[in-house]
Amino acid sequence: MMRGKDVLEVACARGGGARYLAEVAGPRSYVATDYLESNLEICRRTHSPLENLEFRLVDASEIGDIFPAASFDFVLCVQAVTHFQDARKFVFGASQVLRPGGGLLMCDTFQRDKLQAVLDAAEEFGLVADATVDISRAVHAVGLCRMPSGRLAPGALRGPPPPPPARRPPAPVQSL
Numbered sequence: 694m695m696r697g698k699d700v701l702e703v704a705c706a707r708g709g710g711a712r713y714l715a716e717v718a719g720p721r722s723y724v725a726t727d728y729l730e731s732n733l734e735i736c737r738r739t740h741s742p743l744e745n746l747e748f749r750l751v752d753a754s755e756i757g758d759i760f761p762a763a764s765f766d767f768v769l770c771v772q773a774v775t776h777f778q779d780a781r782k783f784v785f786g787a788s789q790v791l792r793p794g795g796g797l798l799m800c801d802t803f804q805r806d807k808l809q810a811v812l813d814a815a816e817e818f819g820l821v822a823d824a825t826v827d828i829s830r831a832v833h834a835v836g837l838c839r840m841p842s843g844r845l846a847p848g849a850l851r852g853p854p855p856p857p858p859a860r861r862p863p864a865p866v867q868s869l
């Protein structure tokens with residue numbers, strides 16, 4: 694889907710997803726942004742450079758001011774829209790920087806009213822919702838668990854040791 698395309702990722706955090714997609718999905722260019730310099734510093738330090746991958750300090754609400762109009766085929770935003778102060782302005786910016794036929798891909802844990810607000814903004818700025826997939830049933834089916842907090846002793850999250858490999862009975866000796 695992204696092969697040969699120009700991709701803008703908004704709110705990339707430490708850049709693991711960006712590094713992975715830039716390598717395996719084969720985009721022509723992948724610009725990964727976040728508004729925290731500390732995150733970008735980690736991105737640049739952690740990930741070995743790729744020719745098509747660039748990390749930039751950009752606030753989500755400013756993508757429409759920073760990047761030229763119609764310069765990306767995809768705008769990708771994973772687990773971040775609900776963090777944005779101004780999600781409407783982000784959606785507006787996405788509508789500006791996307792080329793005709795381009796796609797805004799979002800994945801998040803939305804409450805219904807927040808999701809509706811984002812979908813309304815998308816419609817307002819001329820984006821057409823191709824698909825919204827609600828995976829909450831699958832999440833509930835798997836179940837949520839409480840995460841331990843505080844410092845963990847080394848190995849505290851390790852499960853029990855694996856059972857020893859099953860012993861194979863010796864192969865029967867064939868008589869000639």
Ligand SMILES: C[S@@+](CC[C@H](N)C(=O)[O-])C[C@H]1O[C@@H](n2cnc3c(N)ncnc32)[C@H](O)[C@@H]1O
Nearest residue numbers: 704705706727728729752753771772773776777
């Ligand atoms: C939960 S993390 C998700 C990160 C990443 N997309 C992932 O899936 O691992 C939320 C990210 O949103 C970024 N963020 C929050 N508000 C932002 C804004 N206004 N502009 C750009 N990035 C923002 C934070 O710095 C953080 O990296």
